[in-house]
Amino acid sequence: MNYSVFSMQVVLELQGPDDSTYQELHKIIRSAPERSNYARMHDFYGRVCSTLRRQSDRFEMGVWDYWDDANRAPKDFQDWVDGLQGKEARSEPAPEDGTPRYLACTLALLLQNGSTSDQRLGSHCDITEAKLWKKDTFNHLLKGPRLLNFLHVKSDVVYLLPGDDPACGLTKSDLSGQNFHYLRQLT
Amino acid sequence: MSSENDQNPFRRKVMTRQPGLIGAQWWNEGLSAMSDPVSRRKALQALAVFGGAVAVGGFALASTSGEDEYLELHDALQMQRERGWNFGATGDSLTFTGQTKVPLKPQELNALATELTPKQDALKPFSQATLFQSVTSSSAGSLALALRPIFTPEMDTAFKQGQALASLFAEQPEAARATAVLVDLPGPEAIAFATALAERFEPVFTFDNWPHPVGVVPAHLTLAAATYYQPTLRELASRRTLPAPPVFVLDRQRLAPYNDQEREFDNRYMARMPSAEQLRKLGIQHVMYVAPGGKGQTQELDDLNEDFVAWRTSGLDVKLVAAKDFQPEPATAAVATGPGMTGSPDGGTPADAGTSAMATASTPSRPSHWYYGGSRMAHDSFWFIYPWGRTHTSTGLVHGLPSSGILSAKNVPQVPPNVSKGYAYEPQRRTTMFSAIPRGATGAFRPFPSGFGKVAMRTSSNSRAILGPAFSSRSSWSRSSSYSSSGG
Known part of the structure; x- marks a missing residue:
């Protein structure tokens, strides 16, 4: 079976440790069941994406990809899965210096290549070059998972930085480092 | 599959909770079950x-x-x-076609990598001696014993085609000095073709793999052909005037289809070419890419596309010529010839290809006359079609041909009907398995x-x-x- 991959990572400035977006995303991920069916997975990603879309004007940086190349998709997906190991995450809060802290939310979906879901998502991701790095584009793309029948999703991953400790938000320095070299400023 | 799986096919595979990260990955076991x-x-x-x-x-x-x-x-x-x-297939043997009776001397085999390394320091960085080193490696074991020099009809043809091209460069030594030739033919033929050019051009071999009994790239044949031409190449190296322009020798089988992971060994590799800047430092202004010709054989291989486009973009003139563009003159086409024939074609330029030393690799046979387009007249048109020499200006004014005296503009030769359109070739960026063009927005280079x-x-x-x-x-x-x- 060949695969396609859709992935996105967005960065928002945290509005303090009680940031409602962070709290909501944390709750959605924390409460996700160990076992799930297609409908619940559809709903799960719908909630994640809706939460983010409501805040799309706060998106500061981001990246997204859609590949239907069988040679690339699994590897790309694995690159995102590897993020679960926490290499990019802070293990402890950065010293308080009055500068902003950020959250980064990542999702990636490995799809059955050529399935109807894949075709729908592929069409949805047909973005002109001039709009690749627009907040509105990211908002639009976050509607994509709603188009999917999770029957065609082989694997999926979602994660949020910071994790259980909101004080472990990312700093500007973190985001400009090598771990996040691929991020682009959104306009 | 259990009913639990049927009802809840998504299983959480990983759940991570750290101060700095929370996340999870799920796996759809139902989709797996749908497949075989x-x-x-x-x-x-x-x-x-x-x-x-x-x-x-x-x-x-x-x-x-x-x-x-x-x-x-x-x-x-x-x-x-x-x-x-030959790990994993020690019971399998290599198959050689076109075995010769030329003896394979152990001391020559040991010297293969050294002798076939460019003599010019400026060219050494682009040489890949991997294949030649395979016979002397401590892990090569029985490879040297299995190796047999080969000489095939295809090599014979390629050698003559190379001689014909060499004769053209003999007419235009200044153009030759500014040209890098890339010979991209099946390994044995690439070596034969390049050998024919080797008195004027310094061979730079790019073979970056080892043979394997079930390898998808028949590298052992390339190696066997190299051992056959080794004495000739040694002789020509001693006669070559330095600095000499490079002829890069590529095995067109390096990207051979790899379909059966169960029974084939993937000894494919990518060609590594100099940058445009490095070529310029060598005095190179033109690149002549020699492809086999014929259907689907008049385009650069996928791994060269980005290099070629970059060369063209930086102002290097990249043209293609098909090996099949060089054919025997009809009157002599049926004459069987051996490798390294130094026949003197009607007193014309191929006789002056500077390949007399090639007799060391030849077998007795009668000469044949090989020309661009298969005729002397077509041959003489080459530098008009590839205007790198001193016979043509952008206005179409003909100054003259070295071998024929001054011509008038009325005598401008026509493109022979039986040659490829390599003269009009321009590399164009295209999507290949090596492309780094992202479909999405990351621009990541892979x-x-x-x-x-x-x-x-x-x-x-x-x-x-x-x-x-x-x-x-x-x-x-x-x-x-x-x-x-x-x-x-």
Whole structure:
């Protein structure tokens, strides 16, 4: 079976440790069941994406990809899965210096290549070059998972930085480092 | 599959909760169940797709020996160096076509890598002696014993075609000094063609693999052809005037289709070319790419596309000529000839190709006359069609031909009808398996296809020890193992 991959990572400035977006995303991920069916997975990603879309004007940086190349998709997906190991995450809060802290939310979906879901998502991701790095584009793309029948999703991953400790938000320095070299400023 | 799986096919595979990160990954076991049961072939295919980490790909192998195994991709050449050139297929032998009676002297074999390394320091960085080093490596073992020099009719043809091109450069020594030739033909023919150019051009071999009995790239034939031409190349090297322009020698089989992961060994590799800046430092202004010609054979191979486009963009003039553009004159076409023939074609330019030393590699035969377009008249039109010499200006004013005296503008030659349109070739960027053009927005540069030039090795889940290759039908795994999908 060949695969396609859709992935996105967005960065928002945290509005303090009680940031409602962070709290909501944390709750959605924390409460996700160990076992799930297609409908619940559809709903799960719908909630994640809706939460983010409501805040799309706060998106500061981001990246997204859609590949239907069988040679690339699994590897790309694995690159995102590897993020679960926490290499990019802070293990402890950065010293308080009055500068902003950020959250980064990542999702990636490995799809059955050529399935109807894949075709729908592929069409949805047909973005002109001039709009690749627009907040509105990211908002639009976050509607994509709603188009999917999770029957065609082989694997999926979602994660949020910071994790259980909101004080472990990312700093500007973190985001400009090598771990996040691929991020682009959104306009 | 249990009813739990039927009802809830998504299983959470990973859940991470740290101060700095919370996240999870799920795996759809239902989608896996829709496909065929995981077979050895599927495991290997998945491994190729996943590009090196079967633990990632999720195909665990339950061995009957009681030890769990998984597949891991390793660099194919590195595995050969560690385990022997023919590991996994020691019972298979190499097959040579066109074996000659030319004796293979051990001392010459030992000198192969040294003798075929460019003499000019400026060219050494672009030479790949990997293939030639294979016969002297400590892990080469029986390779040297198995090796036989070969000379085939195709090599004979390629040599004559190379002679014809050499004769053209003999007419235009200044153009020759500013030209890098890339000969991209099947390995043995590439060596034959390049040998014919080797008095004026310095061969730069780019063979970056080792032979293997079940290798998809028949590198042993290239090696065998190299041993055949080694004395000729040695002689021509001593006669070559330095500095000499390069002729890069490429094996067109380097990207051979790799379809059967069970029975084939992936000894493919990519050609590595100099940058435009490096070529300019060598005094190069033109690049002549020699492709076989014929259907689908008049375009650069995929791994060269980005280099060629970059060269063109930087102002280098990249043109193609098909080997098939060089044909025997009809009157002599039926004459059988041997390799390294130094026949004197009607007192014309091929006789002056500077290849008299090539007799060392020849067998007795009668001469034939090979020309661009298959005739002397077409041959003389070459530098008008490829206007790198001093015979043509942008206004179309003809100054003259060295071999024919001054011509008038009325005598401007026409393009022969039986040649390729390589003179009009311009490299164009296209999507290949090596392209780094992103479909999305990351712009991430990923030049190497997953699984390319790799070999799947069975690895112990417990000790991480490599147990053996997965490609051979003789492996114990293929006989006794069963497989299960453990999720990615």
